[in-house]
Structures are given as C-alpha cells and as structure tokens.
Amino acid sequence: xxxxxxxxxxxxxxxxxxxxxxxxxxxxxxxxxxxxxxxxxxxxxxxxxxxxxxxxxxxxxxxxxxxxxxxxxxxxxxxxxxxxxxxxxxxxxxxxxxxxxxxxxxxxxxxxxxxxxxxxxxxxxxxxxxxxxxxxxxxxxxxxxxxxxxxxxxxxxxxxxxxxxxxxxxxxxxxxxxxxxxxxxxxxxxxxxxxxxxxxxxxxxxxxxxxxxxxxxxxxxxxxxxxxxxxxxxxxxxxxxxxxxxxxxxxxxxxxxxxxxxxxxxxxxxxxxxxxxxxxxxxxxxxxxxxxxxxxxxxxxxxxxxxxxxxxxxxxxxxxxxxxxxxxxxxxxxxxxxxxxxxxxxxxxxxxxxxxxxxxxxxxxxxxxxxxxxxxxxxxxxxxxxxxxxxxxxxxxxxxxxxxxxxxxxxxxxxxxxxxxxxxxxxxxxxxxxxxxxxxxxxxxxxxxxxxxxxxxxxxxxxxxxxxxxxxxxxxxxxxxxxxx
Amino acid sequence: xxxxxxxxxxxxxxxxxxxxxxxxxxxxxxxxxxxxxxxxxxxxxxxxxxxxxxxxxxxxxxxxxxxxxxxxxxxxxxxxxxxxxxxxxxxxxxxxxxxxxxxxxxxxxxxxxxxxxxxxxxxxxxxxxxxxxxxxxxxxxxxxxxxxxxxxxxxxxxxxxxxxxxxxxxxxxxxxxxxxxxxxxxxxxxxxxxxxxxxxxxxxxxxxxxxxxxxxxxxxxxxxxxxxxxxxxxxxxxxxxxxxxxxxxxxxxxxxxxxxxxxxxxxxxxxxxxxxxxxxxxxxxxxxxxxxxxxxxxxxxxxxxxxxxxxxxxxxxxxxxxxxxxxxxxxxxxxxxxxxxxxxxxxxxxxxxxxxxxxxxxxxxxxx
Numbered sequence: 003x004x005x006x007x008x009x010x011x012x013x014x015x016x017x018x019x020x021x022x023x024x025x026x027x028x029x030x031x032x033x034x035x036x037x038x039x040x041x042x043x044x045x046x047x048x049x050x051x052x053x054x055x056x057x058x059x060x061x062x063x064x065x066x067x068x069x070x071x072x073x074x075x076x077x078x079x080x081x082x083x084x085x086x087x088x089x090x091x092x093x094x095x096x097x098x099x100x101x102x103x104x105x106x107x108x109x110x111x112x113x114x115x116x117x118x119x120x121x122x123x124x125x126x127x128x129x130x131x132x133x134x135x136x137x138x139x140x141x142x143x144x145x146x147x148x149x150x151x152x153x154x155x156x157x158x159x160x161x162x163x164x165x166x167x168x169x170x171x172x173x174x175x176x177x178x179x180x181x182x183x184x185x186x187x188x189x190x191x192x193x194x195x196x197x198x199x200x201x202x203x204x205x206x207x208x209x210x211x212x213x214x215x216x217x218x219x220x221x222x223x224x225x226x227x228x229x230x231x232x233x234x235x236x237x238x239x240x241x242x243x244x245x246x247x248x249x250x251x252x253x254x255x256x257x258x259x260x261x262x263x264x265x266x267x268x269x270x271x272x273x274x275x276x277x278x279x280x281x282x283x284x285x286x287x288x289x290x291x292x293x294x295x296x297x298x299x300x301x302x303x304x305x306x307x308x309x310x311x312x313x314x315x316x317x318x319x320x321x322x323x324x325x326x327x328x329x330x331x332x333x334x335x336x337x338x339x340x341x342x343x344x345x346x347x348x349x350x351x352x353x354x355x356x357x358x359x360x361x362x363x364x365x366x367x368x369x370x371x372x373x374x375x376x377x378x379x380x381x382x383x384x385x386x387x388x389x390x391x392x393x394x395x396x397x398x399x400x401x402x403x404x405x406x407x408x409x410x411x412x413x414x415x416x417x418x419x420x421x422x423x424x425x426x427x428x429x430x431x432x433x434x435x436x437x438x439x440x441x442x443x444x445x446x447x448x449x450x451x452x453x454x455x456x457x458x459x460x461x462x463x464x465x466x467x468x469x470x471x472x473x474x475x476x477x478x479x480x481x482x483x484x485x486x487x
Numbered sequence: 488x489x490x491x492x493x494x495x496x497x498x499x500x501x502x503x504x505x506x507x508x509x510x511x512x513x514x515x516x517x518x519x520x521x522x523x524x525x526x527x528x529x530x531x532x533x534x535x536x537x538x539x540x541x542x543x544x545x546x547x548x549x550x551x552x553x554x555x556x557x558x559x560x561x562x563x564x565x566x567x568x569x570x571x572x573x574x575x576x577x578x579x580x581x582x583x584x585x586x587x588x589x590x591x592x593x594x595x596x597x598x599x600x601x602x603x604x605x606x607x608x609x610x611x612x613x614x615x616x617x618x619x620x621x622x623x624x625x626x627x628x629x630x631x632x633x634x635x636x637x638x639x640x641x642x643x644x645x646x647x648x649x650x651x652x653x654x655x656x657x658x659x660x661x662x663x664x665x666x667x668x669x670x671x672x673x674x675x676x677x678x679x680x681x682x683x684x685x686x687x688x689x690x691x692x693x694x695x696x697x698x699x700x701x702x703x704x705x706x707x708x709x710x711x712x713x714x715x716x717x718x719x720x721x722x723x724x725x726x727x728x729x730x731x732x733x734x735x736x737x738x739x740x741x742x743x744x745x746x747x748x749x750x751x752x753x754x755x756x757x758x759x760x761x762x763x764x765x766x767x768x769x770x771x772x773x774x775x776x777x778x779x780x781x782x783x784x785x786x787x788x789x790x791x792x793x794x795x796x797x798x799x800x801x802x803x804x805x806x807x808x809x810x811x812x813x814x815x816x817x818x819x820x821x822x823x824x825x826x827x828x829x830x831x832x833x834x835x836x837x838x839x840x841x842x843x844x845x846x847x848x849x850x851x852x853x854x855x
Contacts (some may be wrong), residue, residue: 030664031663034663034664034667039579039582040586042579043580053612053727054597054608057611067611067617069616070693071618071621280505284506291501293495293498293499306513309513310832312790312808313517313829317515317517317520318512321511347508353505354508354512357504357508359505391501415601418602418603418791422794423813434601435603435604439603439797442797442799447798458608461603461604462601465600466596466599469592469596476595
C-alpha cells in the first residue's frame with residue numbers, strides 16, 4: 003500500500019474504503035492475468051496442434067496442395083455425403099464404398115453458365131482410362147470403368163436466365179444444366195471407381211455438378227471427376243482407401259501399407275516383451291546385488307547412452323550381414339539383413355533393440371526405491387532368487403514395467419535409423435516409418451500428397467491413442483531424462 | 488541381504504542377456520568402429536591398416552567440411568533458440584489454473600509422433616504453394632491492419648496506465664487488467680477503421696519462397712554463418728517438435744520454485760524481466776544443464792530429417808555429420824568407404840562428448 007499515500011483530495015490514505023478499493027483493484031488484475039494466460043495457452047495449442055490437425059483435414063482432400071489452403075473441405079460437407087452415398091448405391095448397390103458393378107446406373111448433372119451471344123454446345127462426356135496414382139500403383143493390372151461404361155440420355159434438363167460474374171465482370175446469360183446417365187453394359191467384374199472428364203465448349207463456365215469437381219483442367223474447359231460413384235466412405239476417406247488399393251507389393255499384390263503396419267506391430271510388440279523381461283532382470287541385479295565388476299557394468303551402461311548410433315551401426319550392420327555368428331540359421335537364412343528379427347535382435351545406439359540400456363536404467367532406478375523387507379520375508383520362507391524376483395518383486399514393479407512397456411512401444415513404433423539401415427528391400431519387409439519414406443519418394447515427386455499425408459496420419463494413430471490413454475507415463479518418461487524416441 | 492557366491496552367480500545370470508547384447512552390439516561394435524577408422528575397408532576386401540590417413544582425409548573432403556559446418560550451425564542455433572523459448576513458455580504457463588493438464592497434453596502431441604510423420608507434414612507445408620508460404624502471404628497482406636492494431640493497443644495501454652497512476656494505483660506498464668481492456672478497445676477501433684476503409688488489406692502476389700530445392704544461404708556473409716535455406720526449414724521443424732518436451736521439463740522444475748520468492752521480489756519493486764533474470768533462470772539451472780545436454784546431443788546427431796528430405800533438397804544444403812557417416816557407408820553406386828565412415832563416426836562421438844563437457848563446465852562455473 004506504499005503507493006497510496008494520499009487520496010484525491012490530498013488527505014492521508016488508509017481508510018477502509020481505500021483499502022477495499024485497492025483489494026478490488028488487485029483482484030481485478032488476478033482475474034485478468036488468468037484470462038491472459040488462458041489466451042496464451044490457446045495460442046500455443048493452435049500453434050502446436052494446428053499443423054497436425056490441418057494436415058489431418060487436408061488428407062481428406064483430393065489435392066492437399068490446393069491453393070489457397072482452405073478448411074472449407076468438400077469432403078466434409080454433409081450434403082455431399084448424402085449425394086456420394088446415393089451415387090455409390092446407384093453404381094453398385096453399396097452406400098458405403100460405392101463402385102461400378104453390372105446393373106449400375108449412375109445419374110449425373112452438370113451446370114454451366116453461358117453468357118448471351120455464345121452459342122450453346124453440348125459438352126462431351128468421357129470415361130477416361132486413367133491409372134490411379136503414381137509409381138507403386140502402376141504394377142498391378144486393374145479393370146477400367148472405361149471398358150464397361152456407356153453414356154446415355156445426355157440432354158439439357160434445365161435452363162434458367164440469370165446473371166453471373168465472369169472474370170470480374172457481371173454478365174447476362176443463362177444457366178444450363180445437362181443430365182446424363184452412365185450405365186454398366188453387360189456383365190463383368192466390379193470396378194472400384196468411375197472417373198469422368200467433361201469437355202465443354204469455350205465460354206461455357208462450370209457452375210456446379212451433382213458432386214463437386216475434383217479439378218478443372220485446360221483453363222476450366224475440362225471438368226474432371228476422380229470418381230462419380232464413390233459411396234460415402236470412399237468419398238470422405240478417398241486417400242485412405244487409395245492407401246490400401248494402390249500401393250501394392252510387386253510380388254504378392256498385398257497392400258504395402260498393411261504389410262508395413264503388421265511389421266511395425268510385430269517389432270514393437272516383441273521389443274516390449276523382451277525389454278520387460280530382460281531389462282527388469284538386469285535392472286534388478288544391478289539394484290539388489292553386490293558383485294565384482296558391477297561398477298564397470300554400470301559405467302559401460304552409462305557410456306553406451308552417450309555414444310551415437312552412427313558409431314555402433316557400422317559393425318552391427320556387418321554382423322547382421324554375415325548372419326550373426328551363424329545365429330541366422332535359426333531363422334533359416336544366411337543373413338539377418340532385411341529381416342524383422344535383425345531389427346529386434348541387434349540395434350544401433352545403446353546395444354540391442356531387444357534390451358535397451360535406457361530401459362535397464364529405468365528399472366534399476368525403480369528397484370532402488372522399493373523396500374527390501376518383502377524380499378527378506380520371502381527369503382526366510384525359503385524362496386530362491388528366481389522366485390523372489392518373479393513372485394515378489396515383479397508384481398510390485400508394475401508401475402515401472404508399465405512405463406517401460408509404453409516407452410518401448412512408442413520408441414519402437416517411431417524408430418527410424420536402425421530399421422532404415424537394416425530394411426531396404428523388398429518394399430514389404432519395411433516398417434511404417436521406412437515405408438512412408440518410400441511413399442515420399444514415389445508420390446512426393448508427382449505432387450500427389452493425398453496418399454503421403456493420409457499414410458502419415460494413419461501411422462501416427464496407435465501412438466496417439468497410447469498417449470491419450472497413458473499420458474502420465476509419457477510425461478514421466480520425459481523426466482526420466484530420456485530424449486524422444 | 489548377504490550375497491553368497493551362489494547369489495552372486497544368480498546376479499550374473501540375471502544380467503547375462505543384457506551383458507551379452509551390450510558386449511556384442513555396443514562394446515565390440517564401438518571397438519570395431521575404432522579399428523575400422525584406422526583402416527581402408529570397403530566391406531568386401533580385408534581391412535588394410537592406414538593409420539591416421541582417414542582422419543586427415545576427412546578434413547580434406549569438402550562434403551565433410553560442409554557437414555561439419557551444417558552440424559555446428561544447426562546444433563548451436565537450435566539449442567539456443569529452443570531452450571530459451573521453452574523456458575519463456577514455461578514461465579508464462581507456470582500458473583495454478585484449471586485445465587493445465589489438458590493444455591500440456593496438447594502441446595506434447597508433436598513430440599509423440601515419429602520423426603517421419605512430422606517431417607512429411609512439414610515437407611508438405613514447405614511446398615512452393617504450401618501452408619507456410621500462404622501464411623507468410625497473408626501476413627504481408629494484412630500487415631497494415633496488424634501494425635495499426637499493435638500501435639492502437641500500445642497507445643491505449645499507455646494512456647490507461649498514465650490515468651491509473653494519476654489516480655494513485657500502482658499500475659505497471661504491462662498491467663494485465665489494463666492490457667485486456669486495451670486489446671478489446673484496440674480490436675474494436677481496428678475493426679472500425681477496417682470497415683470504414685481507413686486501412687485495407689494490401690493486394691500482393693502470393694509469396695513463392697523456395698524452401699527446399701534451393702542452394703540459397705542466409706545471410707550472404709560472413710562465410711561461417713551462412714545457413715542454407717533447407718537447413719533453416721529443418722531447424723524450424725526441429726524447434727517446433729522439441730520445444731514442448733523441453734517446456735514440460737522446465738515447467739516441472741519451475742513448480743518447485745517457492746511462490747514467496749516472486750512475491751517478495753514484487754514487493755521490492757522488481758519487474759517481470761528482473762524476476763525472470765534473477766529468480767527464474769538461477770533456480771532452474773540444474774534443469775537447464777539437462778535440457779541443454781539433451782538438446783546438444785539430439786541436434787549434433789540429427790539424421791532422420793536429412794534422410795527423409797532426401798532428394799527433395801540438395802544434399803550439401805542439409806548434410807550433417809551423422810548423415811555423412813551413412814553416406815560413406817552406403818554411397819550408392821560407389822564402393823563403401825567404411826574407414827572414412829568410421830573415422831567420421833568416431834569424430835562425431837568425440838565432438839559430442841567434448842561439447843557436452845564444455846557446456847557442463849560453463850554452466851557449473853556460473854553456479855559458483
């Protein structure tokens with residue numbers, strides 16, 4: 003209150019009114035500060051999650067590189083969902099995944115604005131033989147809708163006089179709607195998608211269509227649709243469906259993304275179990291027993307955390323190549339390169355991926371905090387070393403084991419360097435991060451970001467779920483002093 | 488617990504799987520890398536002993552020198568920026584309010600996803616007509632409005648503080664209640680000026696800054712500070728993903744600093760900056776050591792982003808020491824140069840170790 007020496011009339015301050023004034027004044031500041039802090043936190047949240055959310059939304063777009071980038075996404079408009087479901091049903095009787103099957107009969111409308119003085123010409127409708135996607139998609143023989151589609155009943159269904167802004171000038175003219183049907187002629191296989199290109203005469207300005215156009219080509223003269231019978235699922239999650247449809251293994255024809263996901267799960271789950279078992283055993287021994295050479299072991303453990311993976315991967319790569327002292331024969335192969343077991347057994351950085359030094363350290367730290375009393379009691383009851391460890395100590399260690407399991411899974415799922423060294427070919431032997439990188443090479447060069455983004459988003463979902471459920475382990479993991487990964 | 492010979496043997500058994508893998512995949516492999524670094528070896532022939540020739544040859548290779556320069560610039564700039572920003576953010580967020588857990592979890596999102604996921608998303612944003620150039624364009628277009636808003640808010644704030652002080656209240660220049668008022672009034676005034684056409688969005692062409700396929704370096708001089716633009720792109724991405732992790736470490740530490748310390752300083756008339764410099768920074772020094780160490784190790788060994796950027800950027804612009812090692816092990820069409828790769832790897836290890844030790848001495852001496 004030092005500041006309030008006098009009131010407005012110059013009288014000495016310190017009366018009750020003045021005191022309550024300044025109390026209220028201070029309270030106001032506290033509330034304002036809380037408000038500002040919330041605002042700042044909100045700004046940070048937008049900053050940190052914004053790019054990820056924006057990428058997630060853009061992955062639904064046909065062209066995620068659309069400029070200007072916009073969050074008004076046609077794929078998220080419920081009106082289009084209803085239309086897509088209806089069209090999907092008329093193409094193949096399937097509301098969800100659409101397609102084109104015998105008996106399919108797809109009605110479609112397109113509206114143009116034709117200024118006065120321009121001769122009205124019927125647009126050309128075409129079902130192109132277009133291969134979806136680049137690179138990895140090209141290996142598979144696919145059926146084309148073009149071979150079975152017939153276009154019927156192309157006619158003007160509606161004409162309306164009106165005005166429309168064309169190249170910044172409002173002009174008088176008419177809105178003309180053409181309708182047509184695409185039917186499946188005869189018998190044949192079910193086809194995934196029906197692409198359509200519509201070529202209009204000059205100065206016919208595209209206004210709208212049953213489903214919004216995928217893209218405009220040749221200065222707006224060609225209106226292109228990637229699929230006019232998508233069904234609601236394929237319409238909204240088009241890029242996600244492509245992820246499994248297009249990128250397939252050259253040899254087996256199996257979707258690569260599926261193989262990569264399975265490989266990632268295999269490596270991560272096996273590593274979780276081996277680390278739980280071996281790291282807790284090692285941590286227990288280091289925490290509980292005194293023996294000659296213990297200090298040396300501990301020193302090497304710490305040192306291993308400091309040596310970069312680039313030092314150890316050289317020899318470990320050569321070991322795997324040469325079959326790891328004949329161990330590879332157990333897996334029926336001469337080399338452990340391009341093998342998931344190679345990724346698990348060896349490793350770069352601190353020792354082997356199946357027993358990480360960092361996890362041993364976490365377990366050791368934990369075992370040092372728990373009391374020895376229970377073990378002593380078990381010892382008196384005649385339990386041997388293994389029984390004391392497995393029956394007495396492990397059940398108490400559940401929180402630490404949980405942390406090890408979750409951190410190991412996340413680390414293994416996200417690991418890049420070591421799998422990148424070991425898994426090079428064929429494509430289907432890779433884990434998700436490495437596989438996504440080859441997506442970058444094949445599709446990124448073609449500017450096809452829909453597939454890359456949807457792959458990236460989908461591959462992040464398991465760890466995001468894990469994070470949402472077991473948040474506290476992650477935050478604690480940070481304070482264990484481990485960097486990410 | 489007494490340790491009989493039997494028990495000791497048991498302990499070794501418990502340890503044996505770990506020791507075996509540690510011996511083969513760490514001790515042996517580190518030793519082998521050390522040995523290879525003194526040999527000429529291409530993975531197929533027998534290694535030939537060449538002494539220090541590989542180490543000498545390293546410093547004659549322009550690609551290695553470029554990798555070294557990139558690594559040092561990357562590591563120093565990123566470490567300084569992200570540690571500082573993380574501390575500032577943690578200070579702002581160090582409040583006892585509801586919902587902090589939710590926000591913390593949100594900030595942590597970018598760091599739980601894999602480097603590949605984040606890098607792919609950033610590559611997408613760095614495209615010529617991508618999100619980053621778009622935001623840049625919009626910022627330039629709206630510059631008159633932003634500047635008008637900031638100036639208006641500052642003027643209103645100054646006026647309010649002067650009035651409050653004349654009324655005898657101890658208002659500071661960044662008084663929160665007055666700031667809220669200033670922002671509200673400033674927003675209204677700016678909106679009014681915009682609607683009535685005193686200020687307008689500028690009509691500018693879209694920014695087409697090339698982030699990736701470019702050999703441009705910033706600044707033009709001096710030579711040792713010239714950072715390639717694609718490396719700056721990786722720096723921004725790295726800072727973005729690491730700040731939340733570091734911030735949480737700082738936040739944990741800050742919550743142990745007694746509130747009374749700040750209150751006492753406030754009563755003594757210390758401003759926000761003074762409190763930050765004299766209370767916050769000294770009290771989190773141990774965490775700073777940890778944060779700087781982790782940040783240094785992480786940035787000096789940066790590999791993933793370089794590999795994932797791949798042929799989307801010129802190699803010399805982004806190559807780091809870690810990637811140089813990989814590049815010599817698997818140089819595409821040429822024969823592998825395991826000796827050179829090993830020498831570079833050993834150099835990287837020693838370099839990391841010495842930088843960590845140096846910063847440790849530095850921070851230690853500040854404590855005493």
